[in-house]
Amino acid sequence: MLVGAKVGGATPLVIACRNGHYDVAEYLIERCKADIEQPGSVTFDGETIEGAPPLWCAAAAGHLPLVRLLVRAGANVNSTTRTHSTPLRAACFDGHYDIVKFLVENGADIEIANRHGHTCLMIACYKGHIRIAKYLLSLNADVNRKSVKGNTALHDCAESGSLHILKMLLGHGATMDVDSYGMTPLLAASVTGHTHIVEHLINAEYGLVTRQQRIDALELLGATYVDKRRDMVGALALWKRAMDDRFPADGSEPIPKPKDVPRIEAYDYAVEPSNAQQLEEILADPDAMRMQALVIRERILGPAHPDTSYYVRYRGAVYADAGRFSRCRQLWHHALDMQRAVLPPLSPLTQSSLFSFAELFSYMLAERARPPLRGRIVPPVTFEDVDPVFRKALSEIHRGMELLDSKLSIDREQTLTTLQRVLVISLHLATLMARLLDEPECTEEVSRNIHKAVYSLVKLDIKVRQGRSALHVACSAESRGGRGAVVGARAGRGCRRPVTLSRVARR
Incomplete structure (x- = not known):
């Protein structure tokens, strides 16, 4: 009764495994016959995990001796938390390579995803754990598997900025799929500002992207330079490259900017430049550059993407901190209207x-x-x-x-x-x-x-x-x-x- 009782949602064995107390866990298992599958609630980085089995706790915390003890005692290596996270995925999250290898060698399934459809390979790529990603790929992990929201390991890698892992994924047949927001890994890298990822993916010799995709990526990356890096000159250089791509000097068919983009009051009715001279002119006006970034992001990502409304709200907050409360309200109303139009109630x-x-x-x-x-x-x-x-x-x-x-x-x-x-x-x-x-x-x-x-x-x-x-x-x-x-x-x-x-x- 005592070893099965919970304090704060956790049994003594769960607490011992979470905190790495090998002797205590061994005593509870071998002498007290504690249930090695009885789950409990534990906290990692301020996040409460419900229904975590002892093995999951030990794997997440990086305690290899405890993981071995539990597996030797007959623990289910594919047991899951309430949200369907396995001990293997927990080890992949924080980069515990030795635990990952041990669990796989003892029957852990590398393809079990959590409730979001996010696999071990995806989280290893997102967290930048190269060694684990390489190991999972050597086991033929599904490189193009999609999560519930449609993202792949390549999306996660593009967002985290690990070029080395990205090259490995491409070498194992990763493709440029779109997620539920219509985002490719290339656009994901542009949104997060990983220039080196963008440059690698748009490299012509790989043939991974179309000319239009390359233009969108450069324009979106320029918007990220404005809002995230406050680098107006860098943004202008990227927008110029995109403009040169739209109107190539070799006489190729031009790709002009869309003409049916609505002019929005919250953006001061800003219109995107249609030639290099107009681009040069807006550099002298920081506010015009900021509005360009918002216009470009809404055109490329669309109102449904969270980053569209996020950066509108961010710009409004900056105006408020500068005492320009009217501009803040104007932008925030636009963001709120976008959210209410595309998001579910509440x-x-x-x-x-x-x-x-x-x-x-x-x-x-x-x-x-x-x-x-x-x-x-x-x-x-x-x-x-x-x-x-x-x-x-x-x-x-x-x-x-x-x-x-x-x-x-x-x-x-x-x-x-x-x-x-x-x-x-x-x-x-x-x-x-x-x-x-x-x-x-x-x-x-x-x-x-x-x-x-x-x-x-x-x-x-x-x-x-x-x-x-x-x-x-x-x-x-x-x-x-x-x-x-x-x-x-x-x-x-x-x-x-x-x-x-x-x-x-x-x-």
């Missing part, structure tokens, strides 16, 4: 965008209450600023409620949880509007509009987890303090780069 990315607005307005209100810093004057927050965001938040709630009422197969409890998060953000926005009632500039008409807006939230008659209404949530711990919960936060805090769990997480 998406975490949409939630993040809405919360960033709440943080921005709270920050502006807090700064206005303080003496100006170095003469910087923060403009007032008006009802016209908050109301459009509030309406979009309510629309997201309505979409969530429709999802719950639909006959679609969904995780109802999880949907209610995410719906509650959006409700909390909406309550924060409502509280910010209520603060405007105390402002001297608040007219009777503005007061009436604020009350109407808040009533539109009440009228939704929303019910979240445990049947709680908006009033219940407003009085609960997660919403207590309302305006104080976000006051003083920097505008850009919500613009974190999206993490693709299928690629980098242990799960």
Whole structure:
């Protein structure tokens, strides 16, 4: 009973294997007859892994003697966590080559993927573990296998920037497939800014890519230079190369830029240059270069790709930090509209965008209450600023409620949880509007509009987890303090780069 009991979700054997206590594990197995397959919860790098068998814990932590002990005792080398991660994949994640080799020699299946369809070869390539990748390839690992989201080992390698592994993959027949976003490994390298990977893949002698793909890669890499490296000169050089490719001097058929690309207000109606002279002219205007980067990224990646909205939000945050709050709001609205158009209801990315607005307005209100810093004057927050965001938040709630009422197969409890998060953000926005009632500039008409807006939230008659209404949530711990919960936060805090769990997480 004692050796099977859990503390913090973990049995004594799981704890011993996680922390490398060989003598304790040996005693628990041989003397106490502990169940060597009984899973538990463990934490790695701040991430909680549920349902991890002892062997998985030892392999993930790099304890080879414990791995040998468990296998000798009869542990299943292909046992998995709750998210279908094997001990072999856990060892591949952190580059424990000796454990990888031992597990394979004792029957571990190299092709078992986790819940995201991400294989041992994929994670070894993403993490840059050359020796492990080479070993798995020598065992004829499926080099072109796709994950749930359509990425291959070549995508992962292009994102991580390991040219040596990339060459090995190509030597074993890796192909330039597209993932669910339509991204090739070449575009993946351009997005992450791995110039050496891009240059290798577009090398004409390999014949891996078409002329159009080469042009897109150079243009997208230039956009990455602007936003990620702040290298305007380098970006211009890449865009010039792409322009020369579009209009080659040898008289080949030109490939002009698309003419039907819409001009977007948030990007100052920027139009992409159509010749080298126009390219030279925009170098003198940093803002024009930044807008070019956003226009190019949206054209090539499309609005559905997470990086498109991420960099729009990032640029808005930079403007906010520079005191250009109007430009920030304009860009953030465009990003939010893109997300709501292509993402499912209650998406975490949409939630993040809405919360960033709440943080921005709270920050502006807090700064206005303080003496100006170095003469910087923060403009007032008006009802016209908050109301459009509030309406979009309510629309997201309505979409969530429709999802719950639909006959679609969904995780109802999880949907209610995410719906509650959006409700909390909406309550924060409502509280910010209520603060405007105390402002001297608040007219009777503005007061009436604020009350109407808040009533539109009440009228939704929303019910979240445990049947709680908006009033219940407003009085609960997660919403207590309302305006104080976000006051003083920097505008850009919500613009974190999206993490693709299928690629980098242990799960």
